[in-house]
Amino acid sequence: MIRTFFNNNRLTLSIAFAALVIVPLLAALVSSNDSTPASPTAVAVAGVAYPRNYRQDFTRYATVQRPDGTIRDLYINPTGLAGIGYYYSLPVGTVIVVEGYNALKNASGDYVTDANGHYTKADPLPSIHVREKRGYWAAADYTSSARNDGWNFGSFDTASGAIYNESLNACFLCHNTAQVDFTYSTDQMRDYASTGVPDYFMCRTTGRTACE
Numbered sequence: 325m326i327r328t329f330f331n332n333n334r335l336t337l338s339i340a341f342a343a344l345v346i347v348p349l350l351a352a353l354v355s356s357n358d359s360t361p362a363s364p365t366a367v368a369v370a371g372v373a374y375p376r377n378y379r380q381d382f383t384r385y386a387t388v389q390r391p392d393g394t395i396r397d398l399y400i401n402p403t404g405l406a407g408i409g410y411y412y413s414l415p416v417g418t419v420i421v422v423e424g425y426n427a428l429k430n431a432s433g434d435y436v437t438d439a440n441g442h443y444t445k446a447d448p449l450p451s452i453h454v455r456e457k458r459g460y461w462a463a464a465d466y467t468s469s470a471r472n473d474g475w476n477f478g479s480f481d482t483a484s485g486a487i488y489n490e491s492l493n494a495c496f497l498c499h500n501t502a503q504v505d506f507t508y509s510t511d512q513m514r515d516y517a518s519t520g521v522p523d524y525f526m527c528r529t530t531g532r533t534a535c536e
């Protein structure tokens with residue numbers, strides 16, 4: 325009886341210690357390691373959430389270079405990564421990010437390329453594009469009546485992570501014409517699943533038009 329009481333007290337003390345000392349310590353460690361943009365509280369909760377830490381936690385599966393001088397890195401989260409290459413459609417919980425850059429130009433205005441014809445990254449594009457698949461979205465999570473099954477879209481300011489002011493309707497309309505699961509880069513995902521090396525894809529078209 326006394327022993328149980330003593331053990332329970334020790335347990336209570338350990339929990340208190342964890343709550344008062346370890347948890348704040350961990351929180352401080354996590355936030356000090358966090359190199360992604362500040363002010364996550366500025367992001368609205370409805371719709372697609374800003375995927376903080378995608379550079380650390382997600383996997384880059386492809387880079388797309390276009391003749392208009394843009395470079396885009398495509399990242400997928402662990403849930404999506406576990407599903408790529410194996411299923412026709414990506415699993416619920418998949419989050420994919422497109423982070424873009426303008427290509428560096430030399431003094432004569434030509435894009436600087438390496439031996440493989442790859443551009444050099446200069447300034448980042450103003451927004452990152454995000455797609456997230458869930459089993460359920462509420463009406464308040466959408467900005468228009470357009471739907472792509474379980475997918476929803478988000479656009480966030482590259483520097484701050486705040487919601488970027490652009491129409492998400494265009495995302496739905498364009499991705500609606502993608503051949504597999506509203507996703508354009510399925511081939512790049514499959515390549516990554518079999519090789520483990522991110523595809524460097526030279527797209528021949530400009531803007532956001534589908535590559536051949």
Ligand code: HEC
Nearest residue numbers: 388420453454455477478494495498507508509532533534
């Ligand atoms: C006119 C067509 C078009 C529009 C509009 C468009 N996209 Fe895309 N998107 C593409 C293409 C094509 C790709 C393939 C990668 C590439 O070429 O950069 C792509 C790739 C993506 C990917 C990577 C996964 C995938 O589907 O391949 C995400 C995430 C994404 N877009 C989000 C968005 C968001 C968010 C918006 C709206 C703010 C948007 N897209 C608007 C054409 C479009």
